[in-house]
Amino acid sequence: MNHRILVVEDEEPNVEILQRLLTHHDFEVLVAGTRQEACDLARGENVDLILMDIGIPNDRGEPRNDTGGLEATVMIKSDEATRHIPVIATTARAMLDEMQTYREAGCDDVQEKPYDFAVLISAIYTQLEAAKE
Amino acid sequence: MSSQDTDQSGPDQTKSLVRFCEELFDVCSSILGYCQVLRIDAEQHDAPESLLADARKLEDHAQAGFVSVRQTMAIDPAEFCDGFGYLSHELKNQINHIKGQCDLMLLIQKADFFGNFADDLAEVSRKCSSMVATIDCQRSFHRVEDWGRIEFPPSVTTNSRTVLDSPKVLIVDDKPDNCEYLNRLLPNFGCECVTALSGMEALSLLRDDDSIDIVLLDFLMPEMNGFDVLVEIKNDPRMKSVSVIVVSGLDDVTHAAKLIENGADDFLPKPVDARLLCARLNSCMKQRKLKEQEYSSFFPLAVAKDYVRNPTLRDIAKRCDVTIMFSDIRGFSSICEKVETSIVVPWLSDVMTWLTDCVVQNNGVVVDFIGDEIMAMWGAPEESDTHGTDACRAAKEILDKIGEVSAKWKDKLGFETRLGIGLNSGNVSVGNTGSRERFKYGPLGTVVNVASRVQGATKHLRVPFLVTQSTKQLLPNELPTRKVCQVQVVNVERPVELFEAFPDADLAREDLCQYERALELFESGDVTGSAVIAGELLTCFPNDGPLLVLLNRIASAKLDNRPVDAVLRFDSK
Numbered sequence: 159m160n161h162r163i164l165v166v167e168d169e170e171p172n173v174e175i176l177q178r179l180l181t182h183h184d185f186e187v188l189v190a191g192t193r194q195e196a197c198d199l200a201r202g203e204n205v206d207l208i209l210m211d212i213g214i215p216n217d218r219g220e221p222r223n224d225t226g227g228l229e230a231t232v233m234i235k236s237d238e239a240t241r242h243i244p245v246i247a248t249t250a251r252a253m254l255d256e257m258q259t260y261r262e263a264g265c266d267d268v269q270e271k272p273y274d275f276a277v278l279i280s281a282i283y284t285q286l287e288a289a290k291e
Numbered sequence: 292m293s294s295q296d297t298d299q300s301g302p303d304q305t306k307s308l309v310r311f312c313e314e315l316f317d318v319c320s321s322i323l324g325y326c327q328v329l330r331i332d333a334e335q336h337d338a339p340e341s342l343l344a345d346a347r348k349l350e351d352h353a354q355a356g357f358v359s360v361r362q363t364m365a366i367d368p369a370e371f372c373d374g375f376g377y378l379s380h381e382l383k384n385q386i387n388h389i390k391g392q393c394d395l396m397l398l399i400q401k402a403d404f405f406g407n408f409a410d411d412l413a414e415v416s417r418k419c420s421s422m423v424a425t426i427d428c429q430r431s432f433h434r435v436e437d438w439g440r441i442e443f444p445p446s447v448t449t450n451s452r453t454v455l456d457s458p459k460v461l462i463v464d465d466k467p468d469n470c471e472y473l474n475r476l477l478p479n480f481g482c483e484c485v486t487a488l489s490g491m492e493a494l495s496l497l498r499d500d501d502s503i504d505i506v507l508l509d510f511l512m513p514e515m516n517g518f519d520v521l522v523e524i525k526n527d528p529r530m531k532s533v534s535v536i537v538v539s540g541l542d543d544v545t546h547a548a549k550l551i552e553n554g555a556d557d558f559l560p561k562p563v564d565a566r567l568l569c570a571r572l573n574s575c576m577k578q579r580k581l582k583e584q585e586y587s588s589f590f591p592l593a594v595a596k597d598y599v600r601n602p603t604l605r606d607i608a609k610r611c612d613v614t615i616m617f618s619d620i621r622g623f624s625s626i627c628e629k630v631e632t633s634i635v636v637p638w639l640s641d642v643m644t645w646l647t648d649c650v651v652q653n654n655g656v657v658v659d660f661i662g663d664e665i666m667a668m669w670g671a672p673e674e675s676d677t678h679g680t681d682a683c684r685a686a687k688e689i690l691d692k693i694g695e696v697s698a699k700w701k702d703k704l705g706f707e708t709r710l711g712i713g714l715n716s717g718n719v720s721v722g723n724t725g726s727r728e729r730f731k732y733g734p735l736g737t738v739v740n741v742a743s744r745v746q747g748a749t750k751h752l753r754v755p756f757l758v759t760q761s762t763k764q765l766l767p768n769e770l771p772t773r774k775v776c777q778v779q780v781v782n783v784e785r786p787v788e789l790f791e792a793f794p795d796a797d798l799a800r801e802d803l804c805q806y807e808r809a810l811e812l813f814e815s816g817d818v819t820g821s822a823v824i825a826g827e828l829l830t831c832f833p834n835d836g837p838l839l840v841l842l843n844r845i846a847s848a849k850l851d852n853r854p855v856d857a858v859l860r861f862d863s864k
Binding site for chain 2: 169171172175176178179182213250251271272273275
């Protein structure tokens with residue numbers, strides 16, 4: 159049975175890249191484009207891992223919230239039903255002094271953009287392994 | 292999140308910004324270039340639809356990325372520092388699209404790859420990482436966060452075509468990357484490429500190789516910039532006919548205008564857009580073709596091309612061994628009087644066109660049209676060992692096909708079209724016999740005058756085609772010829788022997804020999820002996836021109852009781 163990954167990303171090219179990459183590695187892929195959808199799908203579907211882009215809108219039709227992904231992570235980690243799901247944040251903004259912020263929001267890992275596929279996939283497996291315990 | 296206020300003012304700050312933008316621009320241009328090449332390669336190699344779609348997507352991302360970089364560069368330095376956090380974020384996002392697409396293709400589409408495709412993709416991926424490194428490096432200068440917004444316009448796709456006449460292009464750029472992607476791109480348009488990494492190298496290549504049609508010249512280069520190279524090229528008579536397209540990242544319109552004023556044929560902005568490049572190359576080649584056409588109506592195309600590439604060729608006068616042909620239309624003056632201009636002009640034009648074709652297709656060169664007469668030459672400007680036989684072959688072709696042309700016009704014109712052709716061979720001076728402004732390439736010397744007289748003689752001797760002994764020497768022995776007579780030409784000391792080449796098929800070899808025997812006897816003074824043979828021949832060939840002329844001379848000699856003149860003299864031209 160394949161692992162199911164929730165990709166939270168609002169930019170179409172990134173969605174496609176991640177979808178194709180993950181499918182290539184035999185992951186099942188779900189896509190959410192907003193903070194709201196991320197929470198809904200995390201709760202509603204049986205998700206094994208979340209790839210969370212940080213700059214996403216709160217809801218459909220709303221402008222991008224530069225910390226939307228962080229807020230979604232906070233919401234997901236404070237919900238009993240979804241707390242266990244590992245969250246890997248993806249961002250072009252990762253700076254060393256911001257890492258603390260990500261950790262505090264509940265991110266299990268932070269991956270910089272542009273994606274390094276090998277590193278990203280490796281991080282996914284690491285998180286999936288860790289989640290089994 | 293913490294933010295620090297740093298003092299952003301000062302020249303050092305500006306310098307680092309300029310350098311940052313330049314680096315960014317360079318890498319991004321390079322990325323875009325490679326992505327264009329990848330897409331074109333995929334199209335050219337008939338890649339499967341999925342790979343093609345990915346390649347196009349990649350190019351789109353690269354294009355969008357480049358637009359972002361340009362917008363970055365357009366930002367006021369004061370605002371730049373404030374907004375760097377957001378800027379770097381947006382740029383990295385763009386890079387992510389490109390790199391992601393690239394890496395994805397490397398991962399998933401591997402099976403469909405050909406040639407350099409994988410290497411090029413890897414290169415793009417590396418360059419993306421390099422761009423990120425550049426951005427990260429710059430971070431240390433800027434720490435103030437600002438979440439402004441930048442809109443990205445939709446991407447532009449390019450269409451590749453081919454360039455007229457497959458030119459040879461010299462690519463000059465001090466950055467090997469830029470040379471490389473142009474070197475990969477241009478063959479897709481059918482161009483042959485050479486590269487040079489400096490102005491000096493480019494000039495050296497141009498001096499040695501005159502088959503280069505176009506130079507793609509980068510402007511900003513160390514040591515010798517594009518402007519210096521351009522001036523050098525345009526001042527050197529050997530090189531100045533090459534077309535120069537200057538490629539520059541500098542946006543200034545006055546700058547472009549200055550380059551064009553100083554001899555650049557065109558100007559391309561960086562990064563080089565494949566579609567625009569193809570269009571400008573085509574435009575260059577069309578211009579060159581126009582120049583060729585100036586010459587190519589007279590010269591074989593290869594020679595016309597040489598002249599366009601190296602105009603100094605036409606200033607060189609040299610001595611050559613050539614064969615000259617004169618040919619005119621029989622009875623032209625009277626036809627002109629009797630037939631309407633509206634028919635005569637197109638008829639003449641048709642005949643001249645057809646004659647030109649016969650000449651050029653047999654490696655000859657048309658020197659001039661003089662009314663109803665055409666003058667052609669073999670053996671110059673390109674030296675040839677076969678100028679005699681080529682000219683003869685052209686003459687034979689003309690004579691063989693004149694029947695068709697005549698039939699075509701017979702009804703309209705009311706007359707047959709008949710020609711007289713004269714050939715002479717010898718050593719002449721060849722060069723520009725016109726003025727400096729009005730070029731006329733042609734031969735000078737008595738060889739030319741004699742050829743003209745020979746053509747005139749065809750009328751008197753009632754044969755369509757005559758050659759001199761100098762031409763006859765060049766022809767293979769097996770070719771049937773008949774010595775027809777000797778003539779005296781004004782200003783030429785020795786009499787010229789005239790031969791008929793390709794005589795009437797009815798005349799068998801023995802008959803030709805008999806005629807020559809009769810002529811020999813006459814020239815030596817034995818009029819009676821000559822008369823006997825000539826008389827016999829007349830019974831079989833009552834209409835043979837030379838024979839009739841000879842008999843006329845025999846009769847005159849007997850009637851006038853004067854010493855025999857071995858040389859035939861004409862009363863009129």
